[in-house]
Amino acid sequence: MSKHAIIIEEFACWGCRACEVACKQEYNSVDADNGIKYLSVWPDGPKLMNGKLDFVWRVNVCKHCDDPPCAQACPVEAITKREDGIVILDYDKCNGCQLCIDECPYHAIRFDEEKKTVTKCNLCHHRVDKGLYPACADNICLAHCIYFGDPAEIEQKILEKRKARGGWGDILPKVITISRG
Amino acid sequence: MPEFRHSNIEREMEVYGYDSFVKSHCRMCHGGCGVIVYVKDGKVAKIAGDPDCPIAHGTLCTKGLASAQLAYHKDRLTYPVKRIGPKASGKWERISWDEALDTIAERILTYKEKYGPESVVFGYGTGRENEAVIYRIANVLGSPNVITAGHFCYGPRICTSIITCGTNPIVDYENFPKCIIMWGNNVTISNPDEYKGEPFSVALDKGAKLIVVDPRLTRPAARANVWLQLRPGTDAALALGMLNVIVNEELYDREFVEKYTHGWDPFVQRVNEYPLERVQEITWVPKEKIREAARLFATTKPAAIQWGVAIEQQTNCADNDRLLMFLMGITGNIDAPGGQVLNRTPNVVNVGQFGAHGMLPKDQFAKRLGGERFRLASRFAILQPKCVWDAILEEKPYPVKMLFLISSNPVITRANAKEVYRALEKVDFMAVADFFLTPTAELADIVLPAATWLEMDYVGDFWKRHGYILPRRKVIQVGECRSDHEMLNDLAHRIGQGQYWWNNFEEALDYILHPMNTTWKDFKKMNYIRGEVKYYKYKEGGFSTPTRKFELYSTTLEKMGYDPLPQHREPSESPVSTPELYKEYPYILITGARQPGFFHTENRQIGRLRELHRDPIVEIHPDAAAKEGIHEGDWVIIESRRGIVRQRVRLSLGRDPRIVAAQHGWWFPEKKDPGHGWHESNINILTDNALESCDPAMGASNIRTLLCRIYPEKKASYEKKE
Ligand code: SF4
Ligand code: SF4
Ligand code: SF4
Numbered sequence: 001m002s003k004h005a006i007i008i009e010e011f012a013c014w015g016c017r018a019c020e021v022a023c024k025q026e027y028n029s030v031d032a033d034n035g036i037k038y039l040s041v042w043p044d045g046p047k048l049m050n051g052k053l054d055f056v057w058r059v060n061v062c063k064h065c066d067d068p069p070c071a072q073a074c075p076v077e078a079i080t081k082r083e084d085g086i087v088i089l090d091y092d093k094c095n096g097c098q099l100c101i102d103e104c105p106y107h108a109i110r111f112d113e114e115k116k117t118v119t120k121c122n123l124c125h126h127r128v129d130k131g132l133y134p135a136c137a138d139n140i141c142l143a144h145c146i147y148f149g150d151p152a153e154i155e156q157k158i159l160e161k162r163k164a165r166g167g168w169g170d171i172l173p174k175v176i177t178i179s180r181g
Numbered sequence: 182m183p184e185f186r187h188s189n190i191e192r193e194m195e196v197y198g199y200d201s202f203v204k205s206h207c208r209m210c211h212g213g214c215g216v217i218v219y220v221k222d223g224k225v226a227k228i229a230g231d232p233d234c235p236i237a238h239g240t241l242c243t244k245g246l247a248s249a250q251l252a253y254h255k256d257r258l259t260y261p262v263k264r265i266g267p268k269a270s271g272k273w274e275r276i277s278w279d280e281a282l283d284t285i286a287e288r289i290l291t292y293k294e295k296y297g298p299e300s301v302v303f304g305y306g307t308g309r310e311n312e313a314v315i316y317r318i319a320n321v322l323g324s325p326n327v328i329t330a331g332h333f334c335y336g337p338r339i340c341t342s343i344i345t346c347g348t349n350p351i352v353d354y355e356n357f358p359k360c361i362i363m364w365g366n367n368v369t370i371s372n373p374d375e376y377k378g379e380p381f382s383v384a385l386d387k388g389a390k391l392i393v394v395d396p397r398l399t400r401p402a403a404r405a406n407v408w409l410q411l412r413p414g415t416d417a418a419l420a421l422g423m424l425n426v427i428v429n430e431e432l433y434d435r436e437f438v439e440k441y442t443h444g445w446d447p448f449v450q451r452v453n454e455y456p457l458e459r460v461q462e463i464t465w466v467p468k469e470k471i472r473e474a475a476r477l478f479a480t481t482k483p484a485a486i487q488w489g490v491a492i493e494q495q496t497n498c499a500d501n502d503r504l505l506m507f508l509m510g511i512t513g514n515i516d517a518p519g520g521q522v523l524n525r526t527p528n529v530v531n532v533g534q535f536g537a538h539g540m541l542p543k544d545q546f547a548k549r550l551g552g553e554r555f556r557l558a559s560r561f562a563i564l565q566p567k568c569v570w571d572a573i574l575e576e577k578p579y580p581v582k583m584l585f586l587i588s589s590n591p592v593i594t595r596a597n598a599k600e601v602y603r604a605l606e607k608v609d610f611m612a613v614a615d616f617f618l619t620p621t622a623e624l625a626d627i628v629l630p631a632a633t634w635l636e637m638d639y640v641g642d643f644w645k646r647h648g649y650i651l652p653r654r655k656v657i658q659v660g661e662c663r664s665d666h667e668m669l670n671d672l673a674h675r676i677g678q679g680q681y682w683w684n685n686f687e688e689a690l691d692y693i694l695h696p697m698n699t700t701w702k703d704f705k706k707m708n709y710i711r712g713e714v715k716y717y718k719y720k721e722g723g724f725s726t727p728t729r730k731f732e733l734y735s736t737t738l739e740k741m742g743y744d745p746l747p748q749h750r751e752p753s754e755s756p757v758s759t760p761e762l763y764k765e766y767p768y769i770l771i772t773g774a775r776q777p778g779f780f781h782t783e784n785r786q787i788g789r790l791r792e793l794h795r796d797p798i799v800e801i802h803p804d805a806a807a808k809e810g811i812h813e814g815d816w817v818i819i820e821s822r823r824g825i826v827r828q829r830v831r832l833s834l835g836r837d838p839r840i841v842a843a844q845h846g847w848w849f850p851e852k853k854d855p856g857h858g859w860h861e862s863n864i865n866i867l868t869d870n871a872l873e874s875c876d877p878a879m880g881a882s883n884i885r886t887l888l889c890r891i892y893p894e895k896k897a898s899y900e901k902k903e
Contacts, residue, residue, distance in 0.1 A: 012386070014369030014378060014400055017777045017793055021246040024789050030226055030249045034788030046398045046835030053834060055403040130196045131185060139187040140230055142240040142369065142379040144386070149185070166388050168404070 004084045005151040006123055006137060008059045009158050011168070012145035015057035017041050019136040019146060026124065026135035036112065038062070038121035039136060061136075062087060062108040062121040070100035070109060070120075085151075086123045094118055188232045188239055190217060197226070204231055204708070206641035206653040208634035209244035209251070210372040210780050211308050213237060213642060215708070216245060218635065218656045225249040225635060225657060233708050235649060236642075237377040242370075243778040243790055250787045251633055252659055256850065257616055258630040259660025268606055268624045271855035278661065281612075281627050282668070285585065286675035288610045292582045293322065299548045300582045302569055304328035306589035307781060308335060308374070310639060310653075311665035314689075315587060316536030316562065318669050321678045325541055325549035326581070330594070331563040332555070333494045333881035335374050340561045340879065341502040344737040347725030349646040350509055350521035352485040354380030358519045360481035361385070362392040362474070364505060365416065366489025367399045371775035373489035375647040381487060390481055392474045394419065396771060397800070397842055398835030407474045413771045413840065414886035415464040417497045418749035419471065420504035422460030424452045426475035427511065433479065434513025437731075441719055442510065444734020444745070451746040463749060463757075465837070479512050483519030491885055494773065496874060498881035499557060500747035503735070507747070510731050516717050523719075524648035525712035528696045532644045535693060537681065538562060548579070554872065555880035556741040565880030566595050567870045570604035582609040587665050588631060589613075590621045590782040593848055593863050596870035596882035597823060602859070614665060617786065620848050620859035630662040637664035638686070638701065640693050648712040652705050743878050753874035754822075754888040756839075766821065766888035768805070772864045773845040773885060786850035797847040797862040799828040801891065802838035806830065809892055816894045819843055821867035821887055827894055828862050841891055845884075 020037050028035030038061065045055035064087045071079040071087065078093035079100060089109075094117040101109045101118060109120045124134035128148075132138070137148035147154040162168065186192075190202060199219040207214045207228075215234025219227040228248055232239035251257075261281035266272030292300045303319045305311055307330045319327050329336070342349040352358065361384060369378035385391060385404070393405040394416070402408045411419050427433050428449055438445055457468035464471075478484050486509055492501035506515075514520030546552075551568035552559035572581040584605070595601050605611060605624040613625040622628045634653055641653040663671075666686045673682040683689045690701035697710070704710070723729030727736045739745040751758035755769070778790035785791055799819060801811065811817055815830045819841070828843055836842055845865070849858035860866055868884040875882055 012382070014382065015777070016242055016370050016378065018240070018242050018246060020793070021243040021778075021789055022241075025227060025246055028789075030224060031253055032788075033250055033254070034792055046403070046833055048834065053398055053403070055398050055400055055835060057400060127196070130192065132189060132192055132196060133185055133187060138229065139232060139239045140241050140246070142237070142242070142377070143382045144240075144379075161386050164388050165386055168385075 001083050003150045004086050004123065004128060005064055005149070005154065006061065006121075006134060007147045007151065007154045007158075008061065009145040009147070010056055010058055012143040013041070013057040013059060014143050015041055015043065016142055018140050018142070019059065022136045022138070022140045036119060038119065060107050062123070063106055064123060069103040069105070073099045073103040075099065086125050086128070088122050088125060089118065089120050091115070091117055188217065188229055193219065193229075197221070199226055203654050203656045204233075205634070205656060206651045207241070207245040207248065208310060208641070208653065209242075209248055211374055212310055212634070212653075213372060213377055214241055214245055215239070215651060216241065220656060223657070225252065234651070235709060235711070236647070237379050240377070240379045243793065244780060244784060247778075247784070247787050247789050248633065248635060250789055251616065251784070252635050252657065254616075254786060256786055257659070258618060258628060259662055261627065261629050261661070263627050264625065269855045271623065273618070273628070278663070278671075281629060282672050282675055284627060285612045286672060288583055289322065289676050296580055296582055298323035299326055299545065300580055302326040302328055302581050302584050304584060304586045304589050304591075306330055306591070306594060308644060309588045309665070310641065310644065311587055312644060313532045313535040314666045314669045316538065317681070318673050318678065320537040320541040321673070321681050322676065323542060323545045325545050325552070325562075326564060326569065327562065328564060328566050328569050332558055332565050332879055333498060333884070334490045335493075336558065336561065336563045337493045337498045337502050337876075337879045337881060338488070340557050340563070341499050342506060344557075344726065344732065344735055345503055345506050346510065346515060346523060346731050348523045350506065350515055351375050351524055351647050352487055353483070353519050353522045354384050356483070356519035357384050357387045358389055358483050358485040360390040360392070360478055360484035361487055362394065362478055362485075362508075363401050363405075363487045364394040364489070365491030366487065367401055367775060368487055368489070369401060370777045371489070373487070375645050376487065390477055392478060396836055396840055397774060407470060407477060409466050409470060409474055410837065412463070412465040413769055414495055414497070414752035414755060414883075415749065416492045416495070416501045417504055417747060418455060418460050418463040419466060420501070420508060421452055421455035421747070421749060422457055422464070422468075422471045423475040423478070424504070424507060424511070425455050425457065425460070426472050427479045427508075428452050430476070432476065433511040437513045437515075438511055441724070441731050443728040443730035443732045443736070447746060448507075448733040451748070455749070478508065482513070483517050484512060484514050485509070485519070485521050491773070493881055494883065494885045495881065496752050496876055496883045497750050498876035499878045504747050507733060510733070515731065516719055518716050522716065524646055525715065526646065526648055527650050527710045527712045529640070529643065529650065530693045530696060540681075551872075551880060555875070555878065557738065557743070557878035558880045563879070565872065565875060565882075566591065567597070567600070567872060567882070570600055573604040573608045584608050584611045586611065586621065587614045590615070590619045592621045592624070592859050593782045593846060593865060596865055596868040596884050598860065598863050598865040599824060600870065614668060617850065619782065620857050623855040623857070629668055630660060632659070632662040632664040636662055637666070638690060638705070639664070639666065640690055640704070643693065648714070649709050651709040652707065654705060738878065741878070752883055752886040753869060753871070755886065759888065762822070762888055766890050768841045768889050768891060769839055770819065770821065770867065770887050770889035771840060771842045771885055772868070774842055776844065779846060782846040782848060785848065797828040797844045798831050799844070799891070800831050800833040800836060800842040802834065802836055802840070803832045805838045805841070806832055811891065811893055817891055818894050819867065819889050819891050821889045823869065824866040826860070826862050826864060826866050841889060
């Protein structure tokens with residue numbers, strides 16, 4: 001079974017926020033002026049890091065953890081990890097207790113006031129299962145930093161890019177350590 | 182398991198059951214990105230990037246992705262209306278296209294008869310690929326007055342590049358520059374004309390070194406090898422300092438300088454007036470950093486400068502542009518692969534020809550408002566907007582009676598907004614074409630419903646200088662909306678210009694394409710056409726300038742009576758030029774940093790985009806905030822000599838404590854009164870449009886650098902509104 005992961009190399013992200021709007025497009029009708037989305041981009045900084053001003057963009061999205069703490073926290077087993085690695089939240093099962101929210105180390109779960117369930121990225125599994133890339137990972141990102149596929153291969157690609165940059169971006173995305181953990 | 186392929190059109194069609202797809206060319210900004218528009222039941226169902234697009238390679242921005250929400254917006258104007266109450270009363274009545282265009286035509290002819298064609302002023306905002314038709318109708322009418330953003334946006338790059346090296350040098354990302362200076366823009370979230378962020382980003386991923394010139398710490402600045410955090414408005418001094426290093430350390434391209442430049446000796450003399458000590462004092466940038474950046478840029482080949490509009494919205498507009506070109510030039514990067522290329526556009530009727538500039542009679546050309554003062558701008562049919570406001574308000578040197586503004590919201594976007602508002606209130610007759618009833622449109626007599634890019638056929642990027650044209654193909658029709666091109670083609674017939682126009686606009690597209698023996702029908706089937714790609718063209722024919730050289734010393738400016746060499750001029754308000762005022766207004770206010778999702782005043786009614794920025798934000802350093810008793814999230818008052826506005830505070834370490842950075846373009850479509858909050862947070866209430874503050878050659882308004890004070894809004898102090 002091939003592994004499916006979404007990995008965003010935040011070092012390369014420019015904060016253009018196209019991924020957020022692409023997610024919105026996927027999950028809301030064309031007539032809906034606004035609506036839900038499952039990832040959010042936010043500015044981390046400017047702040048002082050080792051005496052130097054730094055500023056990066058962060059992208060909060062479900063990391064589809066190997067051993068997802070959110071699933072363990074859920075009393076009704078609404079969150080499960082598929083064999084291909086995708087962590088799915090079953091909206092029909094979710095009772096809105098919100099116990100998972102605090103457990104997620106990445107703040108990737110939100111409560112939807114209207115639907116009274118939690119929401120999170122299900123890695124566009126309806127697309128993935130049909131051989132399509134997740135909406136946000138389907139070549140819209142100008143930084144080409146939203147990767148979808150096998151985590152080991154993605155890690156390789158990111159390492160190669162880092163080398164080509166001349167060593168820039170030596171912080172690998174957190175997900176890699178977590179998904180190995 | 183199926184094989185994954187990006188932008189898999191066939192599978193997308195199959196899985197979602199779309200009826201069809203159309204490849205087109207987005208224009209939520211100036212245009213540029215190739216898109217795939219999926220259609221279901223006659224409606225746009227999804228928008229994706231087109232990987233075959235040679236410009237953005239299938240990547241898209243927030244605005245492009247939300248185009249359908251613009252097209253189908255519930256507040257959109259979908260039929261012509263005429264005002265039935267006083268100006269800004271919000272009282273409108275639906276009328277037919279015939280009535281609307283006949284009324285406009287009748288007014289044009291009446292004013293032409295009574296006050297001369299120069300009393301009728303056409304206008305647009307930033308370039309939206311309608312400039313050629315607008316100039317055409319004005320020129321054929323005999324009006325020399327077309328009000329645009331050209332005096333301080335892109336126009337200066339065109340004018341100054343033509344007089345320096347023949348055309349606008351465009352970064353050749355295709356051949357991966359190894360060093361890039363990003364000067365006063367952030368191409369990753371904006372779209373400086375020819376450019377999209379993707380190729381820039383890829384060049385960095387290939388290892389390009391990065392130098393960023395910006396008073397704010399943007400992400401590119403944080404990622405840069407060298408960040409030059411200059412005092413706002415001192416770009417020219419900084420560039421002169423870098424040139425000083427390059428000249429005196431002999432890091433320039435000797436062959437280029439000797440064989441292909443004009444005016445080297447006086448240029449060197451001028452550069453020597455800017456030793457690094459002086460430059461450091463002017464710019465606040467440590468001289469070691471200037472030296473480091475100059476060396477890195479001059480010794481890494483190929484190198485390029487990613488430029489944009491910020492350097493143009495200043496008193497030093499034309500010289501800023503020229504100095505950046507000099508940096509490109511003397512380092513040998515002009516027309517070099519991976520440097521900055523003087524592209525050949527495809528062999529089509531160009532914007533200048535289509536704009537019928539040759540048809541404007543000489544005596545009418547001479548009447549261009551402000552033409553005697555801003556001679557470089559005027560040569561290229563560009564005028565200073567204040568000259569129009571003055572002609573309306575004071576009828577000097579002659580009265581302007583009518584405005585026809587297309588895709589323009591000057592009440593928000595032009596300097597000294599209160600004066601703009603007064604002029605639009607006073608003008609005899611005003612027609613506007615737009616998507617919504619904007620604060621500007623609310624002052625009009627007739628408003629015409631404009632088509633979005635999804636609703637038109639056009640030769641996309643026809644005005645740009647990156648060497649490509651790309652077909653924009655009509656996908657949908659919304660209400661009675663018409664493209665700017667179609668409505669002006671129709672209007673032209675009604676004012677007796679029929680012989681210079683076409684039966685329908687498709688014939689005009691054929692006309693644009695005819696030198697290539699191509700028709701719109703054929704072009705529509707192509708992905709794009711590219712002009713001939715050739716480097717170092719100057720080695721054969723020289724540059725297209727009066728001396729056939731790259732003009733460091735401008736013979737054109739000299740003839741026009743300007744300093745032929747670039748210099749640093751202090752902004753009209755600054756700690757240096759107005760120290761007394763600086764005591765009263767102790768912060769330097771910079772404006773206009775771009776926000777993803779917005780395009781100047783646009784898109785604030787589109788929920789998905791507005792969500793990205795609910796409120797107008799002013800950034801201030803925590804130390805300054807503490808001094809002023811301001812906290813994160815407060816609504817504050819920003820005040821200049823010209824007025825006050827309110828914005829919300831974000832504390833940020835990413836700028837000098839002496840600098841405050843406010844957003845531009847704000848109005849509030851959700852406010853249903855006809856003003857739509859046009860004056861509440863509109864930063865141009867504060868900016869200055871005095872002719873003395875403008876660039877002397879281009880007439881660029883200095884809207885980027887002024888002095889302000891900032892203090893808590895009494896009621897709102899430290900009560901966080903969410
Ligand atoms: S699309 Fe890419 S660059 Fe833009 S915000 Fe998302 S991750 Fe960052
Ligand atoms: S803990 Fe958070 S990041 Fe991990 S799988 Fe659950 S929701 Fe996703
Ligand atoms: S994978 Fe799909 S659901 Fe998850 S963030 Fe991306 S677009 Fe949204």
